[in-house]
Amino acid sequence: MKIENLIRSNIKTMKPYSSARDEFEDFEKEMVFLDANENPYENGVNRYPDPQQKSVKAILSKINKISENQILLGNGSDEVLDLLFRAFCEPNQDNVITLPPTYGMYGVLANLNAIENREIILKDDFQPDIEKIMKSVSERTKIIFLCSPNNPTGNSFSDESIVTLLKNFNGLVVIDEAYIDFSDKESWLEELNDYPNLVITQTLSKAYGMAGIRLGIIYGSKEIIAILNKIKPPYNINLLTQSKAIERLAKLDVFKNEIALIKEFKEYLLKQLLEVKFINKIYESDANFILIRVDNAELRYNQLVKEGIVVRNRSNQPLCDNCLRITIGTPEENNKLLNTLKLLPDA
Known part of the structure; x- marks a missing residue:
């Protein structure tokens, strides 16, 4: 599977916005910044934040043993999930698969982006029905969303089911691990480099107790993250959110x-x-x-x-x-x- 074959055609050719802080990144030097039309009077938040959140990513990289270029941060998990739709799903043409009962925002974002949502209800034991999922896959199916541990059922999906999808589906398999820190099961982050179509989302809203700062995380191959960086808003994570995240992540x-x-x-x-x-x-x-x-x-x-x-x-x-x-x-x-x-x- 080639990731480039999944990308929307207009995203492939678009030129991303380049912010002032993207063009000059050396924050270590004492410089006079006259490039971003900011108010020059210091009050702690008068300057734009780091658009790539390097300090936060460095900590997450160390904690999870994942390269920084495999991490993207969003304004809550909802933003990073929305970016996946925007980057890989062609409106009014493509479809995604979700597995109710599950997190409702997958369906909301599908509707928002004019993407068909093919719902395959879980089996009675709240496990994915792999046979029905694969039968529902078409050449226009771009993403399968798995919430594991699942909300609202609370259970984790079997490793066997997830591996089957990763190996047999020629699209992105997104595992939403919002609740993984409460589980005794290992995160799929350890398998990230083994499956080019694996994408993992996490958040600081649940286990880290920081729902108020709205910080979502997405992990994927460097190719996938590069595509998402191309379309994300330039300053999507504000300075206060970055500061609180660094403070919390330092207290493991x-x-x-x-x-x-x-x-x-x-x-x-x-x-x-x-x-x-x-x-x-x-x-x-x-x-x-x-x-x-x-x-x-x-x-x-x-x-x-x-x-x-x-x-x-x-x-x-x-x-x-x-x-x-x-x-x-x-x-x-x-x-x-x-x-x-x-x-x-x-x-």
């Missing part, structure tokens, strides 16, 4: 401790939920949330809201009738949830 010991606590709280919650009489099923989870099937999801959701607790009703998703998704909170929040659930009246 704190991060690892928080992950361990969240996983411990999840195990406690899983055991205690067994005592709630109207819960019909509790699904296994590799993420920082638990999917449960109850007698009446709408009723239970509204009852919890009245008690000051907000969970997510996922009943509108395939295979998720009467399912609620519960994020793992602090011990105090988890106990409030459990005490409330155990006291709710019968339907």
